Amino acid sequence: xxxxxxTSYDIAIIGGGITGAGIARDAALRxxxxxxxxxxxxxxxxxxxxxxxxxxxxxxxEQAELGLVFESVSERxxxxxxxxxxxxxxxxxxxxxxxxxxxxxxxxxxxxIYDTLALFRSPKLHDTIRGAEKVTEMxxxxxxxxxKGAIEYHDCxxxxxxxxxxxxxxxxxxxARCESYTEVLEIQREREQVSAVRVRNTIxxxxxxxxxxxxxxxxxxxxxxxxxQVGAGMKTPLLSPTKGVHLVFRHKKLPLKRAMTVMxxxxxxxxxxxxxRGRTVLGTTDTYFDGDPDEVHADADDxxxxxxxxxxxxxxxxxxxxDVISTWAGLRPLIHEEADSASDVSRxxxxxxxxxxxxxxxxxxxxxxxxxxxxxxKAAIRWLKDAKNHHFADRELxxxxxxxxxxxxxxxxxxxxxxxxxxxxxxxxxxAGLAPKLGExxxxxxxxxxxxxxxxxxxxxxxxxxxxxxxxxxxxxxxxAITSERVQTIDxxxxxxxxxxxxxxxxxxxxxxxxxxxxxxxxGWDDARRTLxxxxxxxxxxxxxxxx
Numbered sequence: 005x006x007x008x009x010x011t012s013y014d015i016a017i018i019g020g021g022i023t024g025a026g027i028a029r030d031a032a033l034r035x036x037x038x039x040x041x042x043x044x045x046x047x048x049x050x051x052x053x054x055x056x057x058x059x060x061x062x063x064x065x066e067q068a069e070l071g072l073v074f075e076s077v078s079e080r081x082x083x084x085x086x087x088x089x090x091x092x093x094x095x096x097x098x099x100x101x102x103x104x105x106x107x108x109x110x111x112x113x114x115x116x117i118y119d120t121l122a123l124f125r126s127p128k129l130h131d132t133i134r135g136a137e138k139v140t141e142m143x144x145x146x147x148x149x150x151x152k153g154a155i156e157y158h159d160c161x162x163x164x165x166x167x168x169x170x171x172x173x174x175x176x177x178x179x180a181r182c183e184s185y186t187e188v189l190e191i192q193r194e195r196e197q198v199s200a201v202r203v204r205n206t207i208x209x210x211x212x213x214x215x216x217x218x219x220x221x222x223x224x225x226x227x228x229x230x231x232x233q234v235g236a237g238m239k240t241p242l243l244s245p246t247k248g249v250h251l252v253f254r255h256k257k258l259p260l261k262r263a264m265t266v267m268x269x270x271x272x273x274x275x276x277x278x279x280x281r282g283r284t285v286l287g288t289t290d291t292y293f294d295g296d297p298d299e300v301h302a303d304a305d306d307x308x309x310x311x312x313x314x315x316x317x318x319x320x321x322x323x324x325x326x327d328v329i330s331t332w333a334g335l336r337p338l339i340h341e342e343a344d345s346a347s348d349v350s351r352x353x354x355x356x357x358x359x360x361x362x363x364x365x366x367x368x369x370x371x372x373x374x375x376x377x378x379x380x381x382k383a384a385i386r387w388l389k390d391a392k393n394h395h396f397a398d399r400e401l402x403x404x405x406x407x408x409x410x411x412x413x414x415x416x417x418x419x420x421x422x423x424x425x426x427x428x429x430x431x432x433x434x435x436a437g438l439a440p441k442l443g444e445x446x447x448x449x450x451x452x453x454x455x456x457x458x459x460x461x462x463x464x465x466x467x468x469x470x471x472x473x474x475x476x477x478x479x480x481x482x483x484x485a486i487t488s489e490r491v492q493t494i495d496x497x498x499x500x501x502x503x504x505x506x507x508x509x510x511x512x513x514x515x516x517x518x519x520x521x522x523x524x525x526x527x528g529w530d531d532a533r534r535t536l537x538x539x540x541x542x543x544x545x546x547x548x549x550x551x552x
Contacts, residue, residue, distance in 0.1 A: 013181075013214065013216045014031075014217055015036055015217070016039050016216035017039070017219075018041055018220065018230060018234070019040075019041075019223040019224065019226070020044075020168070021042075021049050021051035021222070021223075021224055022047070022167060023222040023365055023368065023380075024223075025046065025047075025051075025169075025171035025172045025175060025182075026373045026377030026406075027040075027220060027365070028040040029377070030374075030381045030406055031180070032175050032180035033178045033406065034381065034402050034404050035399075035400075036385075037179075038181070039181045039183070039214060040180060040183065041183050041186045041187075041203055042184045045491070045495065045496045045500060046165075047165040047169065047500055048500070049223075049334070050335055050336070051165065051224075053333060055248070055250065056161050056280065056285075057094075057161050058079075058162050059080065059371060060073050060118060062114070062265065064076075065114050065117060069352075076371045076372055077122035078122075079375060083160070085408070085410075086374075086409070088421055089413050089414060089425045089447060089448050089450070090162050090411070092162075093160055094158065094159060095156060095157075095158055096157050096262065097154050097262055097263070098154055098265040098266070099143075099146055099317075101151055102150040108152045108153045111155050115130040116130075118130070126159075130156060130157035132153065133153050135152075136148045136152070142261070142262075143260060143264065145260065145320050147316070166449065167411075169500075174411055182490075183203075184492060186203050186205055188202070188234050189201075189203060189233075190202040190235060191219055191234045193360060196359075197361050198361035199216075199217075200213050200215045200216060218361045218362075218387060218388055219361065219363070220364070220365065221236055221363070221365070224366075225243065227242055228240040228241050228242055238356060243337050244340045245337060246292055247289060247290075247291050247306075247336075248335070248336060249287060250285055250331065251302070251310050251311075252285055253283060253284045257284065258284040258286070258321045260284055263277070263279070264276065268309075270316075275310070277314065277318075280507075281506075286311075287310065289310065301551075304325070306331075307551045311323040311324060325552065329508075330506045332548070336369075337366055337367060352368070355379060357387055363383055363387065374407070412451070413452055413453045415451075425447050425448055426447065428447045429454065430444065432458045436461055436468075442476060466479060471508070482515075482519060482522065485497050485502055489501050492527075493537055494519055494520055494537045495537075497519055498512040505544065505545065506548075511549075516542075517538070520537060523537065
């Protein structure tokens with residue numbers, strides 16, 4: 005449950021994405037008094053709009069960023085251990101054609117380097133498949149013309165919004181106070197040092213002054229906007245955000261058996277196509293974006309580019325814009341630098357520290373969020389210890405042990421692995437009289453907490469029924485989200501906790517009234533608030549399909 009309100013805090017974190025959530029967890033585990041403030045829902049920005057991958061970054065090898073690759077593959081292993089239910093192995097096939105920029109044998113050498121940097125601890129070592137016939141046996145839809153072979157390698161995928169949520173839950177369990185729908189309006193100072201933040205609840209409109217000795221800005225692509233809005237005292241621009249768009253199709257339109265890493269025939273950049281929640285996802289773009297981060301969405305050019313690239317590589321698919329079920333678009337918070345293209349900008353992170361106690365973390369990637377959080381908290385501690393007139397030097401802090409401490413849902417596994425989680429799911433299904441696939445789905449979504457959903461479905465069989473005939477998500481997940489997962493709006497439920505916005509053929513509109521009724525009952529909404537929430541969700545659906 006959320007922590008009780010304190011009178012003052014050592015650190016106030018602005019931003020409830022993966023970086024802010026990771027910082028809150030790390031800092032709270034050290035014994036710091038922490039408050040996290042997010043203007044919308046947790047993970048509502050970039051952190052729920054990634055490619056859903058925890059990976060080393062093969063293309064960073066081509067850019068000779070070996071340090072970043074080593075850091076990433078090391079963190080991939082850590083996260084598999086911390087959250088085996090959320091971070092699990094995924095097989096990728098990388099086809100190589102006659103006109104590919106990198107040939108098959110050189111690609112094979114590159115993958116040996118990749119496996120070596122992982123200290124041969126990848127989920128599985130790569131394999132080289134020579135000849136078009138063998139590759140098309142594995143993936144019949146790939147273009148056979150000019151196909152020389154393929155590399156099969158293994159990385160991991162995740163549920164990015166749940167990874168954020170579980171860090172929030174862990175932070176609160178460690179003593180942090182986390183507040184969503186709370187916007188920071190101003191950083192206040194006394195004697196030229198941070199003393200408090202003025203915030204406003206974006207739902208009720210109520211304002212509050214929260215005392216804090218240090219402020220960490222972790223708002224990703226919103227960093228420059230945040231700096232200017234709250235008076236962070238830093239020069240802008242710090243970032244060169246790039247837009248990444250993903251498209252979702254019915255699986256039968258592109259029936260892949262495994263994830264594919266491909267080079268776009270249009271411009272040669274890396275793309276992914278992979279099965280996901282009964283659908284197929286295609287992405288991503290990588291173009292500079294200089295608009296309002298609150299207004300980012302897929303446009304017609306993004307959709308045309310992705311469909312054209314895929315149709316050359318998968319000729320039988322014939323993907324058209326009308327085949328797109330939904331889209332998501334996010335911004336990468338890349339450090340401002342001169343580069344030939346958006347894809348060439350480094351994914352390294354950087355921490356900025358002001359003399360007044362404002363820190364900002366920028367750059368980085370989902371895979372390395374734990375290290376980014378660790379570095380940021382250490383920088384904040386150094387500032388707190390050095391700050392004049394601040395009684396912090398004698399504070400005894402604990403080791404957070406975030407490298408070994410499991411996230412909620414990841415506890416209790418003797419040998420944390422995908423196989424262990426799968427076995428848990430099968431056992432849950434058997435004990436509750438449910439289909440094994442449903443038990444596995446719950447186990448890989450909630451980890452050991454899936455027992456709660458199994459108990460709910462056993463007590464009320466209607467909760468075990470699917471929300472849509474071709475999807476595995478159930479009403480129990482809606483109920484659990486409303487009662488246990490810190491939701492305040494319908495959008496929280498249907499966009500991130502149970503993402504029908506992305507995978508439902510009707511984007512969740514078919515269950516909208518029923519979800520609104522349950523939310524109104526649980527939260528005490530009147531008719532006006534219920535109607536407002538419905539209209540707001542409909543607007544979210546419209547925005548996800550603006551390319552049409």
